[in-house]
Amino acid sequence: MNKVRIGIIGIGAMGSNHAESLVTDKIPHAELTAVCDISGERLEWAKKKFGEQVKRFHNVDDFFNSNAFNAVMIVTPHYDHPSLAIRALQAGYHTLIEKPAGVYTKAVREMNEVAKKSGKVFGIMYNQRTNPLYRKVKDLMDSGELGELKRTVWIITNWYRPQSYYDSGGWRATWSGEGGGVLLNQDPHQLDLWQWICGMPKRVRAFMDFGKYHDIEVEDDVTAYVEYDNGATGVFITSTGEAPGTNRLEVTGDKGKIVIEDGKLTFWRLRVSERVFNREFKGGFGSPECWKCDIPIEGDNTQHVGIIENWTNAIRNGAELIAPGIEGIDGLTISNAMHLSAWTDRWVDIPLDEDLFFEQLTQRIEQSTFQKKQNDVGTLDVSGTH
Template identity: 40%
Template sequence: MKQVRLGVIGCGGMARAHMRYFNTIPGLVFAAAADNFSANLDLVTEEHGVEGFTDGMKLIKSGSVDAIMICTPHYFHPDLSIAGMKAGLHVLTEKPVAVTAHEAARVEKVHAKHPGLVYAAMFQIRAHPLWQRIRRTLHNGELGCIQRVNWIVTNWFRTMAYYNQAEWRATWKGEGGGVLLNQCPHNLDLLCWLLGSPSEVRAFLSLGKYHHIEVEDEVTAYMTWNGQKKGLIHPKGATGVFVTTTGESPGTDRLEIVGDRGKLVLEDGKLAITQTHESVMQYCVETDEAFGQPGRDEITIATGGDDPGHRVVTANFIEAIQKPVTPLICSGQDGLAELELGNAMLYSGLIHEPVKIPMRRAAFDKHLKNLIAKSKFKKGKIRKAKVDMDKSFH
């Protein structure tokens, strides 16, 4: 089996979590690491005995690796991906693949010129058995045409100590967004993976409502799917609501998807699927019962399942390099859809208008650049949340 020499760029918390399982993946040889913060680099080179570089670009040009895993803050993901591809390296990037859809598309263009290279993204939740089951249910048409999706995902609670961990976090300049860009990419990816991208979004958001940060920490978005694209499973007019925040505890994680032949609910790791005996719309127009409801069966209650986590995506990446016919769990190209949805929600909330998808990427980029240019925010000075909850909510 072909050995793949892997270099990791960015040696922070996530990278070090990945490194713990590297020796369990056949064919993966952890060969090098890079970080421009020497304390983090030293931790890794000492523990794993790998070659160290103080700059990701030096690692890319070193000739010591066949593939790179990018675990830096998000803004660096596209440039490192592109440099890696241009140097003939396979690329596995942490989520999000970039900060803006425009940047993600730039990487795609370069990848199109190097089709022999594997370009994958770390959206590991796709591999979980419950999510695989949900996707099969929808794509087999078990719920009929999809009418509505509601996802309350407010269990992303984060403290100020979390945001103060690193300068880049929760700033326009260092991160490019808040809960939509850091915590929610997995949720947004799953939405797009299950249902396809919405056609339009109108979002309402609050910037630094619960934390001393300048980016969004609370979002409520209304989405519509117009069903125009071929192969989509929703009819014209399916709607969705997505609610998220990092300021609530205890949080909720409840997904409800309703179709013309039933519904599924995923909450607390428990999946319940109910199927109706006939089309609800047909029953609605044909029955003589004023308060009747179509018969139904609860067909599945599935719980838990082993969480294959990050390891399975990395193993899939290595296997795709070794055996190019291997389908990727999540390609880098797939990472564009969730990013565009997150960008569209953020942009809509900032300009107080609905935003169509695909969005006007240049207009969003300009808006983000302005936010960065105008920012006078000093992070880390106040450790206490600025909101006095007693005064605010009584």
């Protein structure tokens, strides 16, 4: 294959950025050949921006039946990711979805099963996996340099959003429009990186406020505690109502501690494992010798372009995916578990009860202000304003 011909479903804010990356040759051996959106205004924009050589479709059926491409990027509202990915994969197209993988794991699990049987290259836009900071932390963990995991803490509160942000679209911050708040809109990257680096927890206890800082129906403040199979623990704190916010990841193992903050990676490295020191030291007060190491970071943070290029290379020559689409369920599982824990006021084991989660989510969708508005007009907005 000389060039991967790509069609994009959803050319809102994010979809149009991906489209422009393709038409400006930022991704070698890839070209934009088609776009699809229910918004006539966005299609007119595409006509003016890309000309007649990029085909435009208002209807998804016509888009999939056009044979105008051999790979599809799905950049639509969250709920549509699994269903559109299933259609694309079953139609024989390589597929890349935006984050999150979906709103509830039950739908994402069905998508993953289709992907595994399709034989097509299936990726997800977890562009933070290209960040050399997080890649280095994963390397230190995977290599055993940090030792056995003991504790992990991520404070990610630099997502501040004013009320006007939420007022900009009736679908924003609603159960029926987005399926969640800060966890599902702002945090999918961090939840993915958290499990990518530290592994999946075995159970979750979460506390969250819904509309604490804003006039919205979904969560805008979350504190969650998790436990891992080996006894390690973790805390995840996030909010869209704090200014100034913090973005600090701290991972502690028995051989030291790693901190990422302000674009720097610092490793407090123990000369001997804390567990070994604890067993062998006989001097009363004391602690292992510790070296503070500023870890050099090499490589570019290629972000979205890097993920698209990697995906197209996987299609063309079998390159290993940085972010396989089937891994999108992992971060979403943690998010779903956090929601279910807060809704039911109890611990939630992982794997979680997917039927119970969907039941609880459905109740909230039915009471959602956006759903009521859509019922009044008899349609649900699925435009590509991601």
